[in-house]
Amino acid sequence: MNSREPVLRVERLFKSFGDLKAVNGVDLDIYEGGIISIIGPNGAGKSTLVNILTGFLVPDSGHIYFYGERIEKKSIQYRVRRGLNRSFQINSLFNNMTVKENILLGLLYWELPVGRMLKNRLPKTLEEKVLEIVESINMAEKINIEVDKLSHGEQRLIEITLSIVKTPKLLFLDEPTSGLSPDERKMIMEKIRSIADAGTTVVLIEHNMDVVFSLAKRIVVLNRGSVIADGEPSSIRENEEVKKIYLGEDLTVA
Numbered sequence: 001m002n003s004r005e006p007v008l009r010v011e012r013l014f015k016s017f018g019d020l021k022a023v024n025g026v027d028l029d030i031y032e033g034g035i036i037s038i039i040g041p042n043g044a045g046k047s048t049l050v051n052i053l054t055g056f057l058v059p060d061s062g063h064i065y066f067y068g069e070r071i072e073k074k075s076i077q078y079r080v081r082r083g084l085n086r087s088f089q090i091n092s093l094f095n096n097m098t099v100k101e102n103i104l105l106g107l108l109y110w111e112l113p114v115g116r117m118l119k120n121r122l123p124k125t126l127e128e129k130v131l132e133i134v135e136s137i138n139m140a141e142k143i144n145i146e147v148d149k150l151s152h153g154e155q156r157l158i159e160i161t162l163s164i165v166k167t168p169k170l171l172f173l174d175e176p177t178s179g180l181s182p183d184e185r186k187m188i189m190e191k192i193r194s195i196a197d198a199g200t201t202v203v204l205i206e207h208n209m210d211v212v213f214s215l216a217k218r219i220v221v222l223n224r225g226s227v228i229a230d231g232e233p234s235s236i237r238e239n240e241e242v243k244k245i246y247l248g249e250d251l252t253v254a
Contacts (some may be wrong), residue, residue: 005068007032007170007201008053008084013062015048015225022048023059024225030170030203035196037204037212040222041245046205049222050172054086055079066170083169087160087176095148099139099158102147103130106162137161137191153184157191164195171195172203177211189215213237221245 006029015023022045030036040046051057053064055076064072066084079085093102107129134140137157147155156176163171173192177185185208192215196202206212212219212233219236221229229239236242 004031006030006065007067009063009065010053011063011065013049013052013064014060015052015057016060021225023052026062026222026225026227028220028227028230030201032169032201033196033199034217035192035202035204035215036218036220037206037216038220038222039206039209039212043224044222044245045225046222047174048225050086050174050203050205054084054172080168083166084172085163085166085168085170086172086174087156087163088174093147093155093159096146098144098146099134099150100130100143102158103133103162106165107133133161133165151181151184153180153187156180156184156188160188160191160195164198164200167198168200170201170203172205174205175207176204177206177208185211 008028008030010026010028013023013026013028014021024045026045026049038046038049048057052059052072055071055074055078059072062072063070066079066082069082071079071082071084074082094105097105104126107126131140131143134143139154139158142150142154147158150158160173160176163173176192177188180188189211192202192204204212204216216233219229219231219233220227221236221239221242223241223245228245229236229242231239
């Protein structure tokens with residue numbers, strides 16, 4: 001048993017949609033440090049669970065503790081400001097705006113007081129921060145290009161980078177490598193490793209088993225809304241129940 005206090009504790013979490021029990025009595029502790037992956041077949045309840053934990057859905061019952069504080073009734077904004085953030089499976093950038101404009105909008109949320117409007121020009125420090133971010137992801141040459149002209153991988157990289165502007169304590173990444181080419185996937189995986197190395201605890205929701213087994217030190221498996229396995233990658237590979245729900249999919253990747 002882990003003697004540390006968890007970053008996030010989930011107790012008896014339930015969420016139903018009609019007769020469908022999307023989240024069915026989930027208990028889960030997430031501890032500080034490293035990369036954890038939540039996997040499961042389609043319909044297992046992964047996205048619903050993440051939406052509840054990050055405030056986009058309200059559970060029917062159960063408790064969520066973030067550093068010991070009950071947060072299941074707290075707003076999305078409150079959770080983000082406390083250090084719990086996420087990226088989305090579907091691109092949430094403004095496609096008709098440039099890289100610079102998208103990054104600027106993300107920064108404005110944090111840097112400017114509520115209700116303050118820009119009148120003439122950007123504060124110098126904010127302009128410098130935008131340049132620092134695009135340089136950190138090797139996209140300085142594309143700073144004035146509209147986002148919809150970038151590759152899918154580049155868009156994902158911007159979105160993930162914006163999710164860590166304020167260095168969250170806990171970050172949920174929902175299918176960050178979905179639809180990417182091998183080279184783009186490698187780029188995103190390197191970014192995820194760098195986020196974890198910098199001290200943010202990362203929870204990865206991912207279908208690609210190569211990505212999962214390459215990055216995660218702990219894997220939680222959901223099926224029909226319930227946790228059916230939780231452990232190190234080696235134990236998950238050999239778990240007979242996990243093998244059954246994946247219907248022969250290859251879980252032996254390194």
